[in-house]
Structures are given as structure tokens and as C-alpha cells.
Amino acid sequence: MNTLSLHALFAAIVLSASALLAVPARAADTPAAAGDCLQLASDQQLVRAGASRNVLLRNGQDHYVVHFQDDCSKAAYSRKLSFVTDGQQGQICSAGQTELRTDNGRCTVDRVEAIDEATFKQKVRQRSR
Structure with missing residues (x-):
């Protein structure tokens, strides 16, 4: 050579x-790399209009799409929603570790996808139509 x-x-x-x-x-x-957990802040917004496979989450200054393993249309009309991981509220983890508890059911979180603020706002507008 x-x-x-x-x-x-x-x-x-x-x-x-x-x-x-x-x-x-x-x-x-x-912020939400695969396998990581996300600590929920007191300043948050959960957008569930049109929810069946995911919901939108603003957690402080960070924005996410929370995807479910199966259909979770009950999240769209439930009065109470809470994310629970290992029996504790206030944390969301991927890979089936977290459930979204609704008035009359549970939905397993598959993954949490970080998105930017502009994408979050665009998705909120699309769901409000």
C-alpha cells in the first residue's frame, strides 16, 4: 500500500x-431520549382533543407527544387524567413503564417524543379544528 x-x-x-x-x-x-423518564413540572399543559394514539404535553418549556401502545380514545373525554409510573404520579417513562389513568381505564405509554414549540403549537391548532 x-x-x-x-x-x-x-x-x-x-x-x-x-x-x-x-x-x-x-x-x-x-430531553426525552428513549428509555429516559420525564419528571412532570407543575407548569404543564395536556392537549387531549382528538386523542386516540397520543396526547400532546407541554412540560414547562419542553414539548412532547406522548404515544400510547394501544387506542386511548377515553383520554379525550375523561374528567381526570394522571400519569403513573410504578405507583407514583408525576413521572412519565417510555417502553410500557407508565400508564395514563383515566376516569374508567388505563392506557400504557409506549414512548415519549420530544418536539419543538412550533410543532407543538401546530399540532394543537390541528386538533382544535
């Missing part, structure tokens, strides 16, 4: 390694 090819191969390896190292750093900045 000549020196030029060896340098090119080395440069490609360094670039690939640095790209792989950058991905976890970006994932750590995402």
Missing part, C-alpha cells in the same frame, strides 16, 4: 470515528 492510500484510509477512519462520537452527544441533548 502506498503512503497516499494509507493517509486516505487513516483520514477516513478518523472522520468515521468522530461522526460516531458526535451522535451520543446530540442524543444526550434531547
Whole structure:
């Protein structure tokens, strides 16, 4: 192998390694990375109009779509809603660890998707039509 090819191969390896190292750093900045739990703040908004597979959640300054494992249309008309994880209220976790408790049922949370404020507002407008 000549020196030029060896340098090119080395440069490609360094670039690939640095790209792989950058991905976890970006994932750590995402508030609701897979498998993480989200602590609910006292300043929150739950948008459930049109709910069947998900609800919208504003938690302080952060915005999310909370997806359910199955249909959860009862969330749209229930008077009381609370997220419960391991018997404790005030926390939402992905992967079936959390339930949304309604007046007459429960819905299992599948995943929590972080979204930006503009997307949240757009989805709220769509649901209010």
C-alpha cells in the first residue's frame, strides 16, 4: 500500500470515528431520549382533543407527544387524567413503564417524543379544528 492510500484510509477512519462520537452527544441533548423518564413540572399543559394514539404535553418549556401502545380514545373525554409510573404520579417513562389513568381505564405509554414549540403549537391548532 502506498503512503497516499494509507493517509486516505487513516483520514477516513478518523472522520468515521468522530461522526460516531458526535451522535451520543446530540442524543444526550434531547430531553426525552428513549428509555429516559420525564419528571412532570407543575407548569404543564395536556392537549387531549382528538386523542386516540397520543396526547400532546407541554412540560414547562419542553414539548412532547406522548404515544400510547394501544387506542386511548377515553383520554379525550375523561374528567381526570394522571400519569403513573410504578405507583407514583408525576413521572412519565417510555417502553410500557407508565400508564395514563383515566376516569374508567388505563392506557400504557409506549414512548415519549420530544418536539419543538412550533410543532407543538401546530399540532394543537390541528386538533382544535
